[in-house]
Amino acid sequence: MKTDLLRRAQTFMTKAGIDAWVVCDFRGNNPALAPILGRRLHTTRRVILVVPASGQVALYVHAIEEGQFGEEGGAVHAYRTHEDLVAALRPHVRNQRLAIEYSPGGRLPAVSWVDAGTVDLLRALEPSAVESSADLLQAALAVWGASALAAHHEASVAVAAAKDAAFETIRANLAAGTALTEYDVQSLIGERLAEGGFETDHAAIVGTNAHSSDPHYAPVAASSSVIGSGDWVLIDLWARRPGDDNVFADITWVAAAAAPTAQQWQVFDTVRRARDLIVDRVHEAWRLGEPVQGWELDRLARDLITEAGYGERFLHRTGHSLSPGPAVHGLGANLDDVESRDTRVLLPGTGFTIEPGIYLADFGVRLEIDVYVDPDSGPIVTTPVQDDIVLLA
Template structure:
């Protein structure tokens, strides 16, 4: 990324937005350790070490970053260094929890920690702040993070294009006689070659393994006629994630599979077309679920329609029955209905979609029709 891309993806005003949200929530401070929340607020992709790294966002004061002294140069060289926040290094014999406690407002009674903070760090903060109550920073930050800026949408669009390039090459590796594991290794290499900084997951689920949504890979040998679910994703250098699923057939699949797939394609296409501001998450889930249920496969659609995506593969908003959350422009999420017949086969089609001012935009543009590869 160049300097302009860094500043647009991780703008300084996010810290002020987080401070206001902290104050509005009645919290005295947010305490954010390495992970997606820290990167969202500062651009700093800190190492998750046993030594404490923590961004402190007081409701009534200036944010500051506390890091091990040996990590201070890295923190200063990251986008966080350009935000103008104070970066305090501590030595090996210092107590960083006590250091932070001393700098928090007098009378701090309620603080929130990032949802993925290690338990040992939370316990250390509770010991350093006796009488104060801990909550979850996700209740504050998820509302900010789920509405993507134009720069974030552009980053997700680049990630989507990169994973699309991999799907277009699946025919190079997926063929009878190879194991799922062998195919997955080739796909993982291609994910990196396509422009990702790391591989997050590779699912190659052939034949009956396709009926398990999170199967990943095994040593099963792919056979002629097998449907194969390929669900892949990675993280790009700017921190944003890709996630896309296509289902292939190696040779002509069973007629029953083609029937199932046509239902699934109808459902997924209808759902992506239904994305618009104001539709609720549960209403969008129902668009595809009703189609699948009416075709007789309702009991075999066993997961939610989708999940938000950004700096994490799974984040808010979740597209699931029971969620009354109305979609808003900037929300990005997967649309991935699936049908799974235990012991037989399964299928899933997944695109990342972004809610726009007038409707929705698909970020994955490979074809959704069933691709039948040579068997």
């Protein structure tokens, strides 16, 4: 197991008055388990890890899968029947204040993975309280190590270079009159990143005109648009060095294959100002020693965009966590007061994206950067910042 993660967890639990963190997994549905174990396993039965505020952890696995957990030594306890498992859990749970991966009322689904029946089971064992592990999860699992930060910087350079190569390829093909599709550009980005030794959990978003108004548009070979003169282009790409201790770099830029219209400039400027407002507030909060919750930053950006008349066209949260693990959307605080209200505080040693967007019928603008909160020096923007529309013609 990752002793550094457990140490952070137990330190947080002691300060917060949490007696036990009960990590419940079934068929790999709880993303908290693999980081603690330090590896991903294929299991088909319930796995429950009990992390006390002090002392040794206990890992309960089904007897037919015990062999997968040999590295955990004496922490592993095999059960055979449902009754065996319940009896083993009872002394860990009774009269204890528990943290588990659920969100009361479903208010924060980003950290709600334990099913209602398992919550019922734990409550039937008479704990003193059952509460969300959202803050604990972030403190234990979303913090970057030194190697993760270094790998993230490498990924930031790589995605920026791939973005530049994509725009230059579009520019060259437009000048030559050669047909080039969104899918072609997506493939180019993927090839460029793979050649550099980077990986991603999904192909890049490359959308022109109305397709750029779909925040999660994904071009396919059979139906993607040819990029033509006068088109608007949005590219969103992300990648990391292989390994679940590493962190993705994630950026979004926009470009125009003709002189941008007045409306395109207006929307771009509004999104740019919303992004920069968040950066300024993060730096200010660090300087003043003020804790900032994720939802507060989303609200700042959303209010600015609403005042500009585009509030209904800002379709998503302002940013997501970046943390070690297999997914670009991390386990820490999100900048969200629209899809949910993320009340988690942005912690030193963690990272996140800032990516406000406005999506109209014929074009969309999203400007995405990454931020790391250095524990010593404060917030650092780790990716290139777009301040002007890229011109392709």
